[in-house]
Amino acid sequence: MSQIAAIDGRPLGRRAQQTRRRLLDATYDLLQSHGIRDVRVVEVARQVGTSPATFYQYFRDVDEAVLVLADEAAADVEPIAHLLDEPWNGKGGLDAARALVDGYFRFWDDHRAVMRVRNLAADEGDDRFRDVRNRTLGQVTDRIARSVADNQRAGRVSPDITPYSAAAAMVSMLERMASYHFDLEPRGVTRADLVETTARILHHTVTGRKP
Amino acid sequence: MSQIAAIDGRPLGRRAQQTRRRLLDATYDLLQSHGIRDVRVVEVARQVGTSPATFYQYFRDVDEAVLVLADEAAADVEPIAHLLDEPWNGKGGLDAARALVDGYFRFWDDHRAVMRVRNLAADEGDDRFRDVRNRTLGQVTDRIARSVADNQRAGRVSPDITPYSAAAAMVSMLERMASYHFDLEPRGVTRADLVETTARILHHTVTGRKP
DNA sequence: CCGGGAATCTCACGACCCGTCAGATTATTC
DNA sequence: GAATAATCTGACGGGTCGTGAGATTCCCGG
Numbered sequence: 415m416s417q418i419a420a421i422d423g424r425p426l427g428r429r430a431q432q433t434r435r436r437l438l439d440a441t442y443d444l445l446q447s448h449g450i451r452d453v454r455v456v457e458v459a460r461q462v463g464t465s466p467a468t469f470y471q472y473f474r475d476v477d478e479a480v481l482v483l484a485d486e487a488a489a490d491v492e493p494i495a496h497l498l499d500e501p502w503n504g505k506g507g508l509d510a511a512r513a514l515v516d517g518y519f520r521f522w523d524d525h526r527a528v529m530r531v532r533n534l535a536a537d538e539g540d541d542r543f544r545d546v547r548n549r550t551l552g553q554v555t556d557r558i559a560r561s562v563a564d565n566q567r568a569g570r571v572s573p574d575i576t577p578y579s580a581a582a583a584m585v586s587m588l589e590r591m592a593s594y595h596f597d598l599e600p601r602g603v604t605r606a607d608l609v610e611t612t613a614r615i616l617h618h619t620v621t622g623r624k625p
Numbered sequence: 626m627s628q629i630a631a632i633d634g635r636p637l638g639r640r641a642q643q644t645r646r647r648l649l650d651a652t653y654d655l656l657q658s659h660g661i662r663d664v665r666v667v668e669v670a671r672q673v674g675t676s677p678a679t680f681y682q683y684f685r686d687v688d689e690a691v692l693v694l695a696d697e698a699a700a701d702v703e704p705i706a707h708l709l710d711e712p713w714n715g716k717g718g719l720d721a722a723r724a725l726v727d728g729y730f731r732f733w734d735d736h737r738a739v740m741r742v743r744n745l746a747a748d749e750g751d752d753r754f755r756d757v758r759n760r761t762l763g764q765v766t767d768r769i770a771r772s773v774a775d776n777q778r779a780g781r782v783s784p785d786i787t788p789y790s791a792a793a794a795m796v797s798m799l800e801r802m803a804s805y806h807f808d809l810e811p812r813g814v815t816r817a818d819l820v821e822t823t824a825r826i827l828h829h830t831v832t833g834r835k836p
Numbered sequence: 837c838c839g840g841g842a843a844t845c846t847c848a849c850g851a852c853c854c855g856t857c858a859g860a861t862t863a864t865t866c
Numbered sequence: 867g868a869a870t871a872a873t874c875t876g877a878c879g880g881g882t883c884g885t886g887a888g889a890t891t892c893c894c895g896g
Contacts, residue, residue, distance in 0.1 A: 420844095427843065429892075449749035451662055456882060465846050470884060534745055537804060538660040544808065572825065572835070578814050579822035583798050586805070590797030593748060597755065603789050611790035614783065615830050624783070631873095638872060640863070667853060676875050681855060 420471050434472045436462045441479040445527040450480070450534070477535060481542055484532040487525040488550040494518060498557035501564065502617060508625040511617035515588065515609050522592035529593065551589075555581045561620050570622030584616055631682050645683045647673045652690040656738040661691070661745070688746060692753055695743040698736040699761040705729060709768035712775065713828060719836045722828035726799065726820050733803035740804065765799075766792045772831050781833030795827055 418426050418434070426434065440461040444453045453476050459466045473479045494517040497510045522529060535543035558581035565571045571580075595608050617625060629637050629645070637645065651672040655664045664687050670677045684690045705728040708721045733740060746754035769792035776782045782791075806819050828836060 424843085427892085430844065433844080449745075454882065455884085466883080467847080467885075468845055471844080475884090530745060530748055534660075534741060536808070537741055575822045575825055576814065576818040579809075579818045580826065582809055582814070582819070583802055583823050583826055586801030587794050587798035590801045591794055594797070597747070598790075598793055603787065603793070607787040607790045608793070611786045612794050614786055615791065615794055615826075618829070619826050635872085638863080641873065644873080665853065666855085677854080678856075678875055679873080682873080686855090 421474060430472075433462070433464065433468065437464075437469055437472060438479055438482060441476065442483055442528065445480065445483075445531065450476075450527075450531045477531075477540070477543075480528060480531045480535075481546065483525075483528045484543065484546045484550075487521075487528055488546060488553075490521055490524065491550050491553050494521060495553035495557055498554070498561060501561065502621050502623075505625070507621060507623070508613065508617050511613040511620070512609060515591075515613045515616060518588045519592045519595060519605070519609065522589075526593070529589075533589075551585050554588075555585050557581075558584050558620060565620065565622050572622075580619055584619055587612065587615070632685060641683075644673070644675065644679065648675075648680055648683060649690055649693060652687065653694055653739065656691065656694075656742065661687075661738075661742045688742075688751070688754075691739060691742045691746075692757065694736075694739045695754065695757045695761075698732075698739055699757060699764075701732055701735065702761050702764050705732060706764035706768055709765070709772060712772065713832050713834075716836070718832060718834070719824065719828050722824040722831070723820060726802075726824045726827060729799045730803045730806060730816070730820065733800075737804070740800075744800075762796050762800075766796050769795055769831055776831065776833050783833075791830055795830055798823065798826070 418431060420426060420430065437458060440458045441453065444458060444461065455466050455469050455476060458476070458479075459469050462468075473482075494514055497514045497517070500506075500510070502508075502510055532543050532547055536547045555578070559577045562571055562575070562577035562580045566573060566575065566577060591608060591612055595605060598608065599605060614625070617623070629642060631637060631641065648669060651669045652664065655669060655672065666677050666680050666687060669687070669690075670680050673679075680690075684693075705725055708725045708728070711721070712718075713721055743754050743758055747758045766789070770788045773782055773786070773788035773791045777784060777786065777788060802819060802823055806816060809819065810816060825836070828834070
């Protein structure tokens, strides 16, 4: 993955690594304040106190910088995904579902601007972004699919459901809710309600149980 | 809504309306082939065989043209939303859910590129796009919320669920699944599976029944 | 502590798109 | 078919893009 090297392949010394990191951070900042379409290489450079030409030493374009940020973000999903490693039996199951939903919301709160670009680019067919998305979401999707399959074998989940499809549906729900809960909240729903309800839907879809 | 007028407010004659329509269609086409970030006003104009200055007579920028397209697309959701007007009892309920999911997928297949921009812009805080999204999704969300509330009163849906949150979760699931099913299909899930599974999750969340 | 080679940064440039006029072209009216 | 209104466009200043050649900074051996 993001092997630390300049665009021409040369490995980076200490100074260069610092510059690259500052460029990444500036990209992140500008992404949050302006939308992706208004992030200018010139301004990223300006913010770092360097010149555009420097930017192009490390990244082919703005997207490539965002790709690195998306790749870094993927790591933050790991602890969330591990909430699915234990079966969701009994009372603890619903708690785990709540923690997962809440964790997912937090993850998006931290990486919202980057995730948006990742999803846009992936949806528009950019394979680099598809890969990083698959790698990120896969951590959750695969585990949900496995749990659904387990519960299906135990007769709790309908055999007419496809485990992987259900997992994709749940991740879709999570992603979109996490992405847009702050558009809902001003309209009279609290975050707590959103988390609780989403967690219950998730819990039931995965386990087939009523808590 | 999209009152047909030029940027300076003057109403449009026949020729002007044609030009505007051709510009909208060209915008739609370019949106599909290139991503939003590569849609150049120059090229929209070129495709219509006119000059950039003409484009700016009708739209302040590319976004505004896409906004009109998103507004037009909203109408196509109406028949889908009406599938929620009858309560989802018995066997017909699951069929209605299937039709809704399938309809939603088709809707996205027709308007994918426009919907992507709508969601991006809305997520990035653009109020015009938020409005059109709320107007579009609201048709479905409000009806789902009402159904959930009905079934909740009848004791089939847990009182710990907030109807509006559940509706938002279901619409989120639908949107994202519709938006990215074609990224899943190459990975070994058929569209039929996705529709069936999504429909069952939707059906259960709305009605609280096992079909 | 200093010179020299490697690493890193920047200046300056041609190409292109943006958005806006004033003026040219086309349609409509009488 | 002439006058008037509606519509379109040429041309321009201002900005970003991405690049290569050259300037600057770093760092090591002596």
